[in-house]
Amino acid sequence: MPTSTQAVATFLPRQYAPLQESTSSVSSQTTVKDITVNLDNVSEIPSNTSNTNNVGISKNGIWKKALIGLLITVAAGAVAVPLALKFATTTPSTSTTSTTATTATTTIVPGSIAFWSLDNNGLDLYNNYNGNPVGSPTYTTSFLGYGAAINLVRSSSQYISITSRQLLMNSSSFTIEAWIYPISFTGLDYGIFGQCQATTTNLCLHFMARNNQLYCAFYFNDIQGVTTLTMNVWTHVACVYNAATLTQQVWLNGVLDGSRTGSSLYQGSSGATTIGATFNPGSAAGFNGYMDQVSYIARAKNDTEILNDATLYVYYSFDSGSLIDGGPNGINGTASGTITIITGRVNQAIQFSSGAYVSYTYAPFYFLGINNNPFRSWCVHVLVMSSTGNINAQLWNGGTVGASGPILPLNSWTHIGYTYSSTNGIRLYINGAQVATTGAISFAASGSPMYIIFGNDDGRTSYCTPNYGGSFNGALDEFYLYRRELTASQVLALANP
Ligand SMILES: [Ca+2]
Numbered sequence: 001m002p003t004s005t006q007a008v009a010t011f012l013p014r015q016y017a018p019l020q021e022s023t024s025s026v027s028s029q030t031t032v033k034d035i036t037v038n039l040d041n042v043s044e045i046p047s048n049t050s051n052t053n054n055v056g057i058s059k060n061g062i063w064k065k066a067l068i069g070l071l072i073t074v075a076a077g078a079v080a081v082p083l084a085l086k087f088a089t090t091t092p093s094t095s096t097t098s099t100t101a102t103t104a105t106t107t108i109v110p111g112s113i114a115f116w117s118l119d120n121n122g123l124d125l126y127n128n129y130n131g132n133p134v135g136s137p138t139y140t141t142s143f144l145g146y147g148a149a150i151n152l153v154r155s156s157s158q159y160i161s162i163t164s165r166q167l168l169m170n171s172s173s174f175t176i177e178a179w180i181y182p183i184s185f186t187g188l189d190y191g192i193f194g195q196c197q198a199t200t201t202n203l204c205l206h207f208m209a210r211n212n213q214l215y216c217a218f219y220f221n222d223i224q225g226v227t228t229l230t231m232n233v234w235t236h237v238a239c240v241y242n243a244a245t246l247t248q249q250v251w252l253n254g255v256l257d258g259s260r261t262g263s264s265l266y267q268g269s270s271g272a273t274t275i276g277a278t279f280n281p282g283s284a285a286g287f288n289g290y291m292d293q294v295s296y297i298a299r300a301k302n303d304t305e306i307l308n309d310a311t312l313y314v315y316y317s318f319d320s321g322s323l324i325d326g327g328p329n330g331i332n333g334t335a336s337g338t339i340t341i342i343t344g345r346v347n348q349a350i351q352f353s354s355g356a357y358v359s360y361t362y363a364p365f366y367f368l369g370i371n372n373n374p375f376r377s378w379c380v381h382v383l384v385m386s387s388t389g390n391i392n393a394q395l396w397n398g399g400t401v402g403a404s405g406p407i408l409p410l411n412s413w414t415h416i417g418y419t420y421s422s423t424n425g426i427r428l429y430i431n432g433a434q435v436a437t438t439g440a441i442s443f444a445a446s447g448s449p450m451y452i453i454f455g456n457d458d459g460r461t462s463y464c465t466p467n468y469g470g471s472f473n474g475a476l477d478e479f480y481l482y483r484r485e486l487t488a489s490q491v492l493a494l495a496n497p
């Protein structure tokens with residue numbers, strides 16, 4: 001559904017516009033304490049199988065929640081805040097260089113970008129390359145928890161066909177990205193994105209899976225990836241082409257999976273552009289499974305951009321009190337209670353008091369729920385203060401596992417980094433320095449998309465593990481959640497924006 005184009009003009013790498021506005025109240029306030037969390041996720045963690053006696057209860061057994069809440073009381077000194085309407089132009093990320101962002105923003109040309117949310121239709125967010133469904137595909141739940149994803153059945157030749165306007169990719173750099181959920185691939189060609197003027201050299205673009213690996217090709221001028229695609233899991237894929245260097249690349253979950261210098265430019269300038277099918281065999285080679293959030297841009301994205309698109313799951317600057325996601329996925333929060341805007345660590349931050357919190361009206365954290373037996377209720381105080389005031393980083397592996405950090409100082413900003421992998425376990429960082437770790441541990445996820453709560457546990461203290469928590473009095477700024485384990489140097493960079 002085309003929505004807010006204004007977001008497009010302002011910050012390009014975050015172009016995929018949010019779907020809903022958040023709410024927050026504004027008043028004068030105070031500075032206090034900050035919790036900035038880099039919670040890392042874990043789609044590749046091996047499963048732990050014994051989750052039967054997990055903590056948690058819930059109505060109808062379907063409530064699941066991960067919580068980022070802090071129980072600590074902090075005194076506040078009053079500081080009035082000017083309400084500058086400024087979005088996150090200073091991205092305190094390790095790598096999204098402002099140069100890149102600026103260039104992209106200022107050089108955008110109408111028609112040089114497209115985004116298909118596949119939210120129950122084939123429309124382009126920018127209204128240039130609207131597509132029509134062929135073969136009556138159905139739609140399914142998006143991994144983002146809002147909108148929808150398309151459900152394509154290969155044997156029924158279902159795909160999206162874009163004929164409303166010719167997408168001119170010939171002799172140009174481009175980046176195509178998509179989220180795919182492959183089902184029952186057998187090694188055949190499964191089309192992701194195509195445009196085929198003729199089945200001759202350099203006239204037929206086919207980005208697809210072949211032999212269960214990514215394959216991006218112009219026809220006899222092709223790059224194939226090396227990693228076998230995993231079935232039945234949401235996966236980020238990209239084909240990047242640099243016309244100046246003739247470099248062809250395929251990317252899998254933000255990691256380069258194949259690269260070569262091509263023999264010639266892509267030269268096709270006619271033929272339908274297709275999502276979920278390619279026409280390299282002369283007829284449709286369809287996808288089988290789900291696809292979501294497909295994009296095209298007329299330039300070669302760099303490795304940092306692709307990595308962020310694939311693994312930066314949400315980012316909140318909280319500038320001007322905004323709960324709009326500045327990352328690629330448009331996952332916006334919703335405030336409950338009084339959230340106030342204060343001077344932040346970077347621009348503005350939000351402050352919680354009187355039990356206020358930020359949560360979601362849907363379950364957007366697919367990757368936090370991945371793997372393992374589905375068990376029916378699952379609630380963890382992911383970052384929480386113990387009764388002694390120490391900051392604790394927690395996970396669930398059939399029992400509570402965690403790493404305990406120091407007591408945090410009041411009335412000053414503290415950066416908290418939390419990473420996890422099965423190999424390294426939980427690592428807790430304070431101001432960029434590792435202060436605690438569990439060592440290797442497994443993580444038993446819920447098996448269902450998750451929620452997160454910031455600032456409170458919404459009354460679930462006693463049945464969330466560990467059984468302490470409650471409301472946080474203090475402020476929060478610059479929250480990043482990645483679905484990969486950040487390195488120590490990446491955490492350090494985020495701690496020093
Ligand atoms: Ca969608």
Ligand SMILES: [Ca+2]
Nearest residue numbers: 317344346348
């Ligand atoms: Ca901020």
